[in-house]
Amino acid sequence: MSALSTFLLRRRGGASWHWTDVLAYIWLGVGLVLMFGPVLWLVVSSFKTPANLAEFPPTFMPLDAQVARVQGYEQPLPLFRVTLEDGNERVLAQVRRVGIMAQMVDPENPGAVIRVPIDKRVPVRQVKFATENYAEPLQQFDFLRYFQNSIFVTVMATLITLVVNSMAAFALSKYEFKGRTAVLGIILATLMVPLSVIVVPLYLVVNSLNLFDTLWGVILPTVATPTGVFLLRQYMLTIPDELLDAARMDKASEWQIYWRIILPLAAPALAVLAIFSVMWRWNDFLWPLIVLSRKEHYTLQVGLNAFSGELNVQWHYVLSMTVLSIVPVALIFLFLQRYITAGIANTGLK
Amino acid sequence: MSTITEVPGGQASSLSSMLALPFRFLMGVLNAPMGAVQRRFGIAGMGAVFLAPNMLIFSVFVLIPVAINLAYSLTGGTAIFFDDRHFVGLEQYQTLLMCGDYAAPSTCLQDAFWQSVHNTAFFVLVQVTMLVLVSLGTALVLNREMRARGFWRGVFFFPVLLSPVVVGLIWKWILQRDGLLNAILLDFGFERILWLAERNWAMFWAIFVSVWAHLGFYALILLAGLQAIPRDLYEAAMMDGTGRMRVFWRITLPLLWPNLLVVIILALIKAVQIFDEAFVLTGGGPGTSTMFITQYIYETGFAHVLRNLGLASAASILMGIVLVGLTALQLVVSNRRARKEAA
Structure with a gap:
């Protein structure tokens, strides 16, 4: 960091700072954000799944819900981080949602169904680039x-x-x-x-x-x-x-x-x-x-x-x-x- | 012939010479027929022969349309071909210009046209001012002693290469209801704003996006102008201990003025024709609050079920008159600059 700051703050011939120098750096900084930001946002967004795109407020990185295959269930189930009544946190797979309750199972031990209020769980997600956004339109x-x-x-x-x-x-x-x-x-x-x-x-x-x-x-x-x-x-x-x-x-x-x-x-x-x-x-x-x-x-x-x-x-x-x-x-x-x-x-x- | 083939072709790399291969083949094939043409017309006549293809295309697609444009604007009906169009004289122009009060578009017969004229005038005024100020600022910053100047120049320049459709889409995505900007706004505790659905905001963003997309182009022209200012002038000013602001007002601005003038006129010419980015971004809406003249021409002549080509032509001729005036101004200015440089 110090190398960076000396690099940034070094002045030719040791001249002192003038207010126009400050202005110039602000101009460059704001310019960088305003010019590159929108394009960066476009590129990042283009790798998001439709569900991820529909989220508000948006996430910066393209995220996708993590899923797990659980014995006894045909479809892969989405994983959630759940805060249980006793205060413990566990990662559970959701079988289905009924109203405000979700039926969840432990992927390790899929026998017992645990019922959890939906506000007590957050999806486990990972950065995933939805390359199908590119592949599908090129085909369909x-x-x-x-x-x-x-x-x-x-x-x-x-x-x-x-x-x-x-x-x-x-x-x-x-x-x-x-x-x-x-x-x-x-x-x-x-x-x-x-x-x-x-x-x-x-x-x-x-x-x-x-x-x-x-x-x-x-x-x-x-x-x-x-x-x-x-x-x-x-x-x-x-x-x-x-x-x-x-x-x-x-x-x-x-x-x-x-x-x-x-x-x-x-x-x-x-x-x-x-x-x-x-x-x-x-x-x-x-x-x-x-x-x-x-x-x-x-x-x-x-x-x-x-x-x-x-x-x-x-x-x-x-x-x-x-x-x-x-x-x-x-x-x-x-x-x-x-x-x-x-x-x-x-x-x-x- | 060997003497001729050895003429150096600049610093042609192997890649470009490979790309030129089919081109060379084509040119070689044309050798014999062009030789016959030369025997027929003589060396002096070859000038016209070389000019012919360009002028043919040019006449068909530029010169003749200019003439037809006039004819369209003097005839009525919805037919494309002239057999079914009837002469109406200056009626189209009358329709366009009929207005109770020119300051209030709703009192005009063609209220959409006058709304678009008002919008365009406002757009031109604000956009050109902002564009010139921002590109001047950018050029001044880029002209300073700094590291990675090429990178910074690229940062401000690259949107110039993006297509207007892409520019429009990028910003539409950011400005939409659940877009990035509203997320930031809510994050700071403000209310959500429907940026493209409110009249004033839609106009603001049409101007902002257009400045964003084009400032790099004008900054580049101004940067070239700044770099052409002799260094010793600044050194002399430094010796005299002249303040930076004074140097700017007394040396930089006067010497940059010819470039600045060119930039202003070029920006004016472009701004009067504003269409693509704004069309993709707002579609002219909400209502007609960001509809500009080119869009009016497009909608009147092509997008409506009732294609009113006559009215569209008349509108485009009125716009053309403004543009011819501006371009003539530009030619005068750049000629004067060229003469000054030669002197």
Whole structure:
């Protein structure tokens, strides 16, 4: 403890404490609780049995009643710690409950039935992670399908985004042609048109193309991102034109120049766009909510929302599936945090 | 050709080169057809060819919808296709804007719309203020000399990556009747509160959760701005014995101001469109007390049995006008910043 406190209280150059130092530590401490707490609570809760979840006040750790097999009884019986009339405490198994009395037996000596008032007993419980919360919905419900749909949408949309955006960015950064400024202007202008403004007409377009209630109807409207074109174009502008000229001297076709020179050199920018595209598409909600109507086409986000909006919310399933849906994002965050934060700081991308 | 293939591909690891394999194959397959295209259009024409796929998708799914949006808002009926829609002129806008008293949504013809406008205005005002203050505070704290800065940055940043649905569900779980927060409250001897069933509390939590989810993003932009402020300015101030508060007001804040402005406008643009988290958290309720404009558009156009696409379009165009104004402002501001940096 003392090592920890000296570590925490050590000041660079032995400078004295200023009130802003205190404030900063309070900020960090409160931040840690407020930011991590809810997610921690979600994860812990997702491992609780329905009975444990319904308890109020809630327990922190997932607890489950301990049971014992007792000779002469088919079902395993729940164990209780009982305070007997003579003041002794014993662990007994409950056979059944009648009104305010419980009939209990000693697991060691199951012959004699002991009658105990129910307020004189507390369940014996142990920490147990209800992994069935994860296993069951994956088998009984369509969650696996939602997962597949989400992965399909995310992967396809990101691939197409990378290809068409990089091609467009290549054209806009390395070619002179009529109307280039106009195209740039139009793309710039549509940066201002967020999806929420055009959902209504987009619905008509997707309907006319027979894409309603299909995953392609979710994918295609999102792939020609103006943000991506801009990001890649700004990056490609820094690639020297001499490289292209040299390649043309070597009789490389324009297509070869694009994918053998431009794409490898733009890899850092492509990586940033790929990461963001994956996050955008994985988290998309409003548009899939509108386009997808049949349950088997739902993406994870729409499925989760539908599932949590049901009359009798099965929280033990909703929580576990929410945790599962975070896993890919958490992995991306762990491994690519550096790129993500750099991408945001440099471009203001979100 | 050998000279070209040897162009270094950055610091590509073996994993990423493996992932790029199918991609390379695809590109290789396209070699021959693209060569034919080039013979047809010439090198100069290839620019348009490269631009074509993106612009095609872009036109179909962005440009044309913008035009259709206008057409929808000028026609009536519940049909999706235009054959069964009739021209009504500005009637949809009149319906939306007809109001006895704009301060009291219940006197309006479309009281739900005006309620959502009021809610959104309140939300934008409070959420953006809180968001900017909290992310500024976080950025200032993260910019200090400290251990494990990467960890702390992650603590504040990670909710940005969570989906709005997940964010909504996490907090719905905590705020429900028998949730964690009520347990803590009862533990301290207070009464239980139905957080999401009382008007003011529901709005409070919609704002709180939205700040929680997004503060890391803006803190990161501000942190980058703080780190760009030259160290010697602070050192000079230290030499002069300037107090910390004075340094903050006289050096940090003025030099951070361009970033702060970008953050404010970005936050405004996002806040006007608020939908997902609030929708999952409160569903717009209780009643319509946390219904925002995007939800109004969604419900009017899609969720109701009577799909009033015209009304929804008109509402989305009105919202679009506000957003275009804000975005234009942002472009002006960031252009000015870029020019200043270049100078």
